[in-house]
Structures are given as structure tokens and as C-alpha cells.
Amino acid sequence: xxxMLIRRSLLILAIVVVCALVILHSPVRLGLDLRGGASLIAQxxxxxxxxxxxxxxxxxxxxxxxxxxxxxxxSESPVQLYGSRGDELLVQLPGVSDFSRxxxxxxxxxxxxxxxxxxxxxxSDGEVMARHGxxxxxxxxLLTTQPGADGRRAWYLLERPPIIRGTDLRxxxxxxxxxxxxxxxxxxxxxxxxxxxxxxxxxxxxRSAIVLDEEILSIPLIEDVIRDAGQIRGARSLQEAQDxxxxxxxxxxxxxxxxxxxxxxxxxLGADSIRHGLQAAAAGLAAVVSTMLVYYRGAGANAMLALxxxxxLLIAALACFGAxxxxxxxxxVVLTIGxxxxxxxxxxxxxxxxxxxxxxxAAALTAGFSKAFATLVDTHVTTVVSCAFLFFFGTVAVQxxxxxxxxxxxxxxFTSVFxxxxxxxxxxxxxxxxxxxxIGLPQ
Amino acid sequence: MELFRNTxxxxxxxxxxxxxxxxxxxxAGLCSLLVNHGPRYSVDFLGGAVxxxxxxxxPPIERIRTAVSSRLPGVSVVAAHDLAGSNEVLISAEVRxxxxxxxxxxxxxxxxxxxxxxxxxxxxEVVGPQIGADLRRQALLATGGASGxxxxxxxxxxxxxxxxxxxxxxxxxxxxxxxxxxxxHQEISLTVVAALLTLIGYSMNDTIxxxxxxxxxxxxxxxxxxxxxxxxxxxxxxxxxxxxxxxTLLTALSLLLFGGPVLHGFSLVLVIGIVVGTFSSIFxxxxxxxVWEQGLAKRGARHVALPEGGLR
Numbered sequence: 001x002x003x004m005l006i007r008r009s010l011l012i013l014a015i016v017v018v019c020a021l022v023i024l025h026s027p028v029r030l031g032l033d034l035r036g037g038a039s040l041i042a043q044x045x046x047x048x049x050x051x052x053x054x055x056x057x058x059x060x061x062x063x064x065x066x067x068x069x070x071x072x073x074x075s076e077s078p079v080q081l082y083g084s085r086g087d088e089l090l091v092q093l094p095g096v097s098d099f100s101r102x103x104x105x106x107x108x109x110x111x112x113x114x115x116x117x118x119x120x121x122x123x124s125d126g127e128v129m130a131r132h133g134x135x136x137x138x139x140x141x142l143l144t145t146q147p148g149a150d151g152r153r154a155w156y157l158l159e160r161p162p163i164i165r166g167t168d169l170r171x172x173x174x175x176x177x178x179x180x181x182x183x184x185x186x187x188x189x190x191x192x193x194x195x196x197x198x199x200x201x202x203x204x205x206x207r208s209a210i211v212l213d214e215e216i217l218s219i220p221l222i223e224d225v226i227r228d229a230g231q232i233r234g235a236r237s238l239q240e241a242q243d244x245x246x247x248x249x250x251x252x253x254x255x256x257x258x259x260x261x262x263x264x265x266x267x268x269l270g271a272d273s274i275r276h277g278l279q280a281a282a283a284g285l286a287a288v289v290s291t292m293l294v295y296y297r298g299a300g301a302n303a304m305l306a307l308x309x310x311x312x313l314l315i316a317a318l319a320c321f322g323a324x325x326x327x328x329x330x331x332x333v334v335l336t337i338g339x340x341x342x343x344x345x346x347x348x349x350x351x352x353x354x355x356x357x358x359x360x361x362a363a364a365l366t367a368g369f370s371k372a373f374a375t376l377v378d379t380h381v382t383t384v385v386s387c388a389f390l391f392f393f394g395t396v397a398v399q400x401x402x403x404x405x406x407x408x409x410x411x412x413x414f415t416s417v418f419x420x421x422x423x424x425x426x427x428x429x430x431x432x433x434x435x436x437x438x439i440g441l442p443q
Numbered sequence: 444m445e446l447f448r449n450t451x452x453x454x455x456x457x458x459x460x461x462x463x464x465x466x467x468x469x470x471a472g473l474c475s476l477l478v479n480h481g482p483r484y485s486v487d488f489l490g491g492a493v494x495x496x497x498x499x500x501x502p503p504i505e506r507i508r509t510a511v512s513s514r515l516p517g518v519s520v521v522a523a524h525d526l527a528g529s530n531e532v533l534i535s536a537e538v539r540x541x542x543x544x545x546x547x548x549x550x551x552x553x554x555x556x557x558x559x560x561x562x563x564x565x566x567x568e569v570v571g572p573q574i575g576a577d578l579r580r581q582a583l584l585a586t587g588g589a590s591g592x593x594x595x596x597x598x599x600x601x602x603x604x605x606x607x608x609x610x611x612x613x614x615x616x617x618x619x620x621x622x623x624x625x626x627x628h629q630e631i632s633l634t635v636v637a638a639l640l641t642l643i644g645y646s647m648n649d650t651i652x653x654x655x656x657x658x659x660x661x662x663x664x665x666x667x668x669x670x671x672x673x674x675x676x677x678x679x680x681x682x683x684x685x686x687x688x689x690x691t692l693l694t695a696l697s698l699l700l701f702g703g704p705v706l707h708g709f710s711l712v713l714v715i716g717i718v719v720g721t722f723s724s725i726f727x728x729x730x731x732x733x734v735w736e737q738g739l740a741k742r743g744a745r746h747v748a749l750p751e752g753g754l755r
Contacts, residue, residue, distance in 0.1 A: 260571040269565040276703030284694035328637035338691040349683040375655040389588035
């Protein structure tokens, strides 16, 4: 009897030590709502495509967005598929302060093309049309530059197909030109470089157009043979040049994306939420502890041991699985605590009932635990069943709730049944079988 | 200390004393829901933009309202205070189907800076209409699925009647809570949905504890009417019910008092839910179980004796 008890106690101790190590080694990650940061849901424009194509394009977009976020030097947080329609992506950026810049970075398609100029510049598209009798010549397209300092745009007629596309790029970097202006330098792949070399050789002295996302960035004059590197000028700041380089490296988006939801939480608000939550938890715990101690005396202390251990196990499990704690997750923790208190109360009331029928302490303990266990299994399994449905049908937030709750419940069965029983058994060996239990009943 | 010892309250005999107020409350909630055309959803579900702004000193609500509403449609400006005495203003605006979500924030902030600059943006959220509709559907699907799953499990472990009674009690709780939220002009946000799920779990737990005892008492084979057995079971679990509910209520109350503005909606639902959920396992679930099983007995089905497929 005693050796078994010692073995069980050692098992509990070992689990506590492991949990403490886990928590120290990898603290629980906090969600955006607690930590501050930004998240956005981007809708990929894939209307009118076959389902198979849609899936491919959304997946490509997802990978490219992930690369862009990494290139920006942000978090390891992955971009996830979101929602049921299959065309939405969830981007989470914890701890981000400069959100509008990142949003621009993510939203621009970064389709880079290098055309040769057929005609231009014109002051309006009407002028071009008038010159060609209302129809554009074959194999050309009409694009404009960004508005200049005077707010005017220039129109150019460009020859299709482009000489270089974004897929021909090998790398892109930021440097400064002779006048100390930021420029984005790109390097070409082998085959594209050969093509470009032949082209520039044949077209020295002619104008070409660098086009980004359907807008002409610059109209460089081909002065010399260019082999494998080109420069994009016209960035208004170093930051803009850097962002362009990052996007060119990550690749162009296969389809346009539109922001369908964005959420920004300042770190200060998250910190407030945590502080408030901790205060509330402390107040609640103090109330529960004092009531349990007054009502159940010695047994109340056992319940507290179980409750605290439940909390430690839950945090360790969350840290271990890399789960992110959010506000809905805290809701799961609250329900876990509620059910943990309930488990202890159920068991203690059962033991009291058995004691009232005149059973000796040891027998009452065994009967109380085993009868209460049947009820506990039912309440816990029912909740786990409902959590399974919440997890499979629910939104991300609801899934967080379900995961936290299921972990908490499993830990609770262990602490309230196993740990609490060991604590009672220690009390029994200390007091001897003759004396009664301290469970708040008159002896 | 002992609160209840060998109590013998006739809960089922006086059930109407309790069911009637509950029905009235439900009716009031339903009326409020009808008048207001359904629950008040937050931007999470409707789509829209909400800017949470912390102000130094008392915020000039009226001036903010005029400044913002001259630029954007469907604007509401609400001051929010918590115990810590922070001065926060919640500014929300509608989002139309083809609005540019990016420009919206710029617009809001520009409107604000015309009032004065003694503020800082604490959080900003904008949800397109499409996403909102999706979330609503998904939340309903999840709740429906979870209820069905629990019904199935209880029908297998106990009997169908137990499952029906427990799920009815749960629906009763959810309905009353949503009705009360409508009466109190509280919005239903994603956090409130999490709280509703918590309350459903809690209510279920409470009901199962009573039903478990009913099943156990039936197995021990005492010859008495079912109403007696149910009454005895409620009395036997009464001290547990009161103690657990009391303790959980304490936790929820501390969350309501100290939890801050972000958790306010959540803890309010929890407080309402714990009271209603405890009440419903005794006065809603148990009578329904009784009526269901009596109906079965009358129709000549097997007498309500041992449940088949029991635990051991």
C-alpha cells in the first residue's frame, strides 16, 4: 500500500518537474488580441476559373505572401487558408507597428515587365486612339506612367510581348545610383540574360519601358548592351525601393488580392487585457480557495492542490503543442477551472454521503471516488464531443476555445481523480485508519 | 460545514412556480428580438469598421460624432469606461459592398484629428460584408453540430429522453441569454459567441450530474414513481449544485468586475449563463425528462426502468 503510494507520488512529482521545464523552455505564445499586432484576411480574385486552377492559384499566392513576409524580416507565422470558400487567406503579423506599409507590400501584385516602346509619349489615350482610327495596332498595348509632379500622366504604346517578365528574375537588391538615389537592381536568369543581350544589342538608342503592375515606372534609353542585370529607378524613398526588391524576390502574385478584413490591436491594449485578466483570475481564485477551505477543511487543500496542478499542466500542454493563447482560449480556461472545481465538489460530496451512511473513512473514500468517477466521465466526454464539432465546423477563434478546453478537461480528469486521491491517501496513512477524514463534516 | 443535509424539496411539484417566470423571460427576450429584427451583431458578423480610441481626459463625444458622421455613413460613437477610469471611445462605421477597406481607416483617423490630437488608436478592426455572413453561418453550423453530437452521445449512454431533455435545457439557456443580451442592448461579437459556448458546456455539465444520479437511483431498483426518483436525485445533488454554481459564479463575477472592457461582454454572458444554466437543469431538464418518459410509458412502451446499455 505504502510503496504504491510513494510510486504514485513520485510519478506526480516527475510530471510537475517536466511541466515546469516545458514552461520555462518554451513559454506559451500569446495571440494577437493579447500581444498586439495585426491580422488581415485577403481574398484572392479567382472568379471564373476552374476549381482546380483556383486551388493552385490560391496555394501559389499563399506561398508568395509567406515569402514576402519573411523577406520583410517578420515572424515565422505562416499564412493560412481561411474560411469555407477556399479563396481567402489569413495573414497574422504579431507585434507589427507599421501596418499600412506591410499591407501595401502584401497587396501589390509585383508583376514586372520590360517592353520596347512603339510610340509615345501621348498626353491622353484619346490622342492615341485618334491617331490610329479608334483601333490599337496589333500586338501593342497602351499604358500610362505614374502622375508626375504636375499631376499629368504620359501615355505610351508598347510592343507585345514583353522582353522580360518577373519570372525571368533571379534576384533583386537595393543599391544607390550615381546621384545617390535609391534604385532596385535585378539580376536575370541565364536564358533570359542571353535573350536580353541579343535584344539590347539590336536596339541600342531605342527607348524601352519598365512596367510594374500595369503602370510604367520609367522609360530608359538603351545605351549599351545589357547582359544580366538591370536597374529600376523612380523610387520615392529607400523604403519603397527595398519593398519593391523584396516583392520581386518573392515573386509576383498570380492573381490580384483584396483585403476582406483587417484587425489591428495596439500592444498597450493587449497588455491591459492581460493585466485585467490576471487581476480577475487572482480575485476569482482567492474567492474559490477560501470557500473551499472553509467548507471542506482539509479536503479543500487537496482540491486546491489539484486545481493548481491542473493549471500548470494546462499551460505546459499549450506550450508543448505550440498552441496560441487568445481571448477565446481564456474562455476555455475559465470553463476548465469551473469544471475542475466541480469535479472536486462532486467527489467530496460523494465521500460525505458515504461517510453519513456510517462507512469507515477508507471505504467511504474508495466508494466516493468510484461513484463520482462515473459522473465525471459522462460530463467530460459530453463536453469533448461538443468540442470536436466546434473544432471541425468552427472559426479559428472557436477552434482555439475547443482546443484549450479539451486539453484542460483531460488534465482535469488526471488531477481531480488521480492526484486528489493520492493526497487523500497520504492523509489516511498519516492519520491512521481509525480517525475520520477532514472533509468538513462533524467528526 | 454543511449547507444542505437530507433536504426533501418537492422541486417537480412546484415546477410551475419556476417555469412560468422563465417562460416570461424568454417571451420578453423573443419580443425584443422580434422588435429589433434579430440580435445585435457586432462588426465581426455584420461587416463594418470599429476604431477604439483612448483619449486623454474626457473625450468630446458630441464633437467627435459630428466630425466623423459628416464623412462616413452609419457612424456610431460610444464612450466606454471601465473601473480603471480609462477614457475610451468606440467609433464604428458601416462598410458597403464595394468600399475600399484601406481608405476607411484613413478617413476615420483624418476625421478624428479635426477634433483634436489628444488621442491614441488602441485597436482597429474592419470586416468586409462577405466575411461577416460567412462567420454567422459557421457559428450556427458549429453550435448545431455540437448540440447534435451531445444529443447522440447522451442518447447512447442514457436514453433518448435524457438527451432530448438536456439539449432542450441547453437551448432554453442559450435562448434566454440571447434574449437578455437583446434586452440589455449588448452586441453579439466573436468573444460573446465563445462565452455562449462556455455557457452551453456549463449547462450541459450541470444537467448531466443530475441525470447521472437519476440513472443510478433507477438502477438501485427502488419501487417509486419516476417523479419521486427525480426529486430525490435533485435533492441529493443539491449541495453540489449550489456549491459549484456559487464558486463558478464568483469566478465569473470577478471577471465581470476586474476583467476590463475587452472581456465585459464575455463575462456578462457567463454570469447570466451560470444562473440560468443551474436553474434549467432542475426546472427545465428534469420536468421534460419526466414528461417524455411518462409519455413513453403511457404509449405502452417499456416501463421507465433500467436504461439499456448502461455503464457497467
